[in-house]
Amino acid sequence: MRGPDVPAKALDARALAALAANPGCRRRAILDGAGVDKTALASALGAPSAFGQSQFALTRGNAFEAKVKADGGAELLRLVRKHLDPGAEPAERAAVPDLAAIGPEGRTARTALALREAAGTDDTDGGRDTGRDSGRGGWVLLDHPMLALQVAGSPAFLEPDAVVVHPDGSWTVVEIKSFPLLDGSADPAKVGAAARQAAVYVLALEEVAARLNPAPRVRHDVLLVCPKDFSNLPTAAAVDVRKQRAVTARQLARLTRIQDIADTLPEGTCFAPGLPAEQLTAAVEAVPAAYAPECLSACELAFHCRQRSRAAGEVTTLGRAVRAELGGLTTVEDVLSAARGESGDPDDPAVAALRRAAALRAEALSAQGAACP
Structure with missing residues (x-):
């Protein structure tokens, strides 16, 4: 096509x-x-x-993301621990698995394998605990993993900025944006768009978790990382995406x-x-x-x-x-015709409201004309 x-x-x-x-x-x-x-x-x-985005905005965003993930993601993991898991051990030796593979399908499979290893389970052996130490009990950072989500009967491949596996085995989505957090708050429209985008990643992660036994917990509080005020220093805020996740799941299920x-x-x-x-x-x-x-x-x-x-x-x-x-009135001409009393069922609440509004408008205009000399 x-x-x-x-x-x-x-x-x-x-x-x-x-x-x-x-x-x-x-x-x-x-x-x-x-x-x-x-x-x-x-x-x-x-x-x-x-x-x-402009080339300048893209370059600035890439530079900021590189700064956040420098030194094995030490600063990123510090922010995750501070805002989402303050009781966990400090991320001194985080594992950063290699997610390179051929094609999106290969990268998706490699990401799923890394998540299974980090959780200490393996769906190829019936979900039994494998006793691996590659991520259990410590922090694991997945840099640009690849996830798959079924949408209208076809797979969509998604690439979040990062996914962090906590020492308790739970998973967190990280969104890195270049718009600033000013005094701890940001543009609501931009935060809302980031939350809706993160909710899609949460849904895809839940599909991976559902294939493991026991299924790891996918946290619904995602971490939004942005520049602090007017600097290039990273700061973060936890964003609850439960509402966005529920709405997105319901709407995607309705797609033809x-x-x-x-x-x-x-x-x-x-x-x-x-x-x-x-x-x-x-x-x-x-x-x-x-x-x-x-x-x-x-x-x-x-x-x-x-x-x-x-x-x-x-x-x-x-x-x-x-x-x-307006109910069954789908065109502006239908609306105007119904308001003028030329068409429409008078028992229809929308038609009745339109005619009442038209009558009030005519009355107001008539009164205004009478008041003018």
Whole structure:
């Protein structure tokens, strides 16, 4: 579907969090499932997105992450112990296993093996305690592990910044961000986005833990590491992602299987950015979208979908809350017609509320006109 010789774009945790936030959007589901580069697709459709970090921001973020993980992750582990496990022994000799392997599948298997060894169990021998000392009783740092999560019937490979195994065998997700913590607090929107992203990693870790016996505890308090104030010194805060994890799990479970969506498309549907604009537009429009203003901060195709939604007069352009209040009225024209009394069931609460609002507006305008000389 993404076209011949077009490499697949990997589905990351940020994309999964955005997909889970709008599970009714089949367009995003099929494009992400097919590995389509939505940034290139949006540009080819004539509605380029404003997504992506500047090269300066990427360089700064990479430098900060390297600083946090320097010296075998000593500073990172100190922050984990301070904020999440103050009763544990100091991380003087943390193990940092090699997670290198060929391909995402190989890296996923290598990560699972490292986690099993750190937990002191092995699912190949019935989950019995192997008595290994490679991680049990000490700290283990997994730098950029690879996890897999089933999404709409297809595996998505995810790469958290780090996963830490505590001396008690529990697992913690670590998110390293370049936005600052000012006086112990940060931009709520950025923290919320980081929490939703971390919740996806927690779900993937839980799938690994479920295959072990006994299953290690995956902590729902993740560690968010950021620069302190206006310096480059790392500081951290514990973020409880139980709510985000529950919402993400529920929304991902509601996603329609990608194969089911693909079966409804015309034969030969292709989303290759190099196709003629008319053909590409027809292919994209063959998949229904669920646009809302919130998409502007989460999806590369938001500007294209907004143009189409406005052209069709859909009430979703006004927001999900407004759409929910209007019931079966799906277009602005339907809403105005119902408010004028030209259509709609008067017993419908939405229609009744619209007509009452229209009457009050007319009354206010009439009173205002009478008051003016």
